[in-house]
Amino acid sequence: MRLLRKLFKTLRETHDAPGDETFAKSGPCECSPEWPALEATANGHVMRTLRSSHYSIMTNPEVGKFVARCTGCHARYRAPWVVDGNEPMPYDFARKAAEPAGQERPHGAVEAEYTISTASGNDWPALPGIDFAALFRPRSLVCEPAEGEGDHSFRTGTVLVSASWELAGTWGVRVEGAASPEAADLIVEEMARQLGEAAGETALHYRVTG
Secondary structure (H helix, E strand, O other), rough: HHHOOOOOHHHHHOOOOOOOHHHHHHOOOOOOOOOEEEEEOOOOOEEEEOOOOOOOOOOOOOOOOOOOOEEOOEHHHHHHHHOOOOOOOOOOHHHHHHHHOOOOOOOEEEEEEEEEEOOOOOOOOOOOOOHHHHOOOOOOOEEEOOOOOEEEEEEEEEEEEEEEEEOOOEEEEEEEEEOOOHHHHHHHHHHHHHHHHHHHOOOOEEEEEE
């Protein structure tokens, strides 16, 4: 979990995006129809972005300096937008992990770390009386409490999962012993969905490592 804390602690400093005129032009969109698709960049990586009714933590101009532009004419998009939920985080190690491998991954247990945040960019609301240890256990799996490094840990089969409250209103999740990255993804996807349902928020989860 130390890696996740470091990422969010340096959010303002490390997520760099080009200035308005070097990456995105001032003025209206010249495409027809307008704004056919959006993109942004951070740390040298281009990210697919989506128009939205709100900013996220990452795209809020009060937090960082991300800029979104039209993929066609490169006009700057000044209304709220969010990063596509299917995009890996804009770090070399995260992008490398998400690339299709030219050869099969070596067999063995997978370790992966994730973040779970709200799509609205808000902190997770307080949930008095909620048993988070039970809330995080995927209902589709047979789970049992376990000792782990996180605030709330459980085991399902041979997989150990730990969830901890991180910085920037975000939960961090560590999965150890999954058969594949895809298997780990499914576990965290269900955890995020259950948390979102309990909080009345749409949850976004990202694989940071693994």
